[in-house]
Amino acid sequence: MSGASAAVTADPTLQLSRASSIVMLIAYISYLVFQLFTHRQLFEAQEEAEDNDDGVSEEEPVIGFWSGFAWLVGMTVVISLLSEYVVETIEDASDSWGISVSFISIILLPIVGNAAEHAGAIIFAFKNKLDISLGVALGSATQISMFVVPLCIIVAWIMGIEMDLNFNLLETGSLALSIIAVAFTLQDGTSHYMKGLVLLLLYIVIGACFFVSKTPLSKGVDTIVGA
Structure with missing residues (x-):
């Protein structure tokens, strides 16, 4: 009886976060299947057409699959191991530097x-391959928001940790503002x-907001940083 009452009184935000995370993971996996398998030609047609018009052969891969x-x-x-040490020192660095954890x-x-990802995007942009640069930048953001974040929620659920998607107002507002700005920037091609x-x-303004903010990180952001 106590177990049933506990299930009824469970945090609705936590339940909604877990359900939303499952839906987001399904959407991301479907996106990968769509891009890499079922409709791969839609993403390769433009590159092949450009190569044929310029008379340039396809570049040979440096390493195999x-x-x-x-x-x-x-x-x-290696990065996952290093991340553990980084996360453990964030609060100490915040206290010693006088900078907020967020x-x-x-x-x-x-x-x-x-840094390596940013450098690669800049190099491709200098080579006038903006599609690849945007793919690197936006692909990474999509991977974090649609895969890493919900995966952390699911893993925390399995481990018995109550982690949800209830981010604070500054984090949610920054995310919404960034999406709107990028959408308007790219809409005309x-x-x-x-x-x-x-x-x-816009990035400088967002960074300044987090610099002066003393709002503690939500459980979601804190665990994602650890990931």
Whole structure:
């Protein structure tokens, strides 16, 4: 009887977060199947047409599939181990530097941790391959929001940890503002320095908000940083 009453009085936000995480994982897996298998030609047609018009042959891969897969698995293991040490030192760094935990974990860590990814996107942009640059940037954001975040919720559920998607107002507002700004920037399919400047200024404003904010991180963000 006590178990039934506990189930009835369970936090609805937690239940909704877990259900939403399952739906988000299904959507992300469906997206991967759509992009890589069932409708792969939709994502390759434009690149093939550009290669044929320019008379440039397709670039040879530097490493094979299984070599790349092995490197990916190995680096994932190493990064996961290093992340444990980083997360343990975030609060100490916040106290010693006088900087909020949210600014370190949401602004500084992604810049340092994704330095190679950012460099790759810039290099492809200099080579006038904006599709690849956008794929790197937006693909990473999609992977975090649609895969990593819900996966952390599901793993925490399995481990008996009450982790939910109830982020605070600043985090939710920053996410919504970023999505709207990027959508308006990309809707006409053109690019110039003014759009890049606007996005950079928006990022600076968001970073400044987290820098001055003393709001404690939600359970969701704290665990995602650990991931």
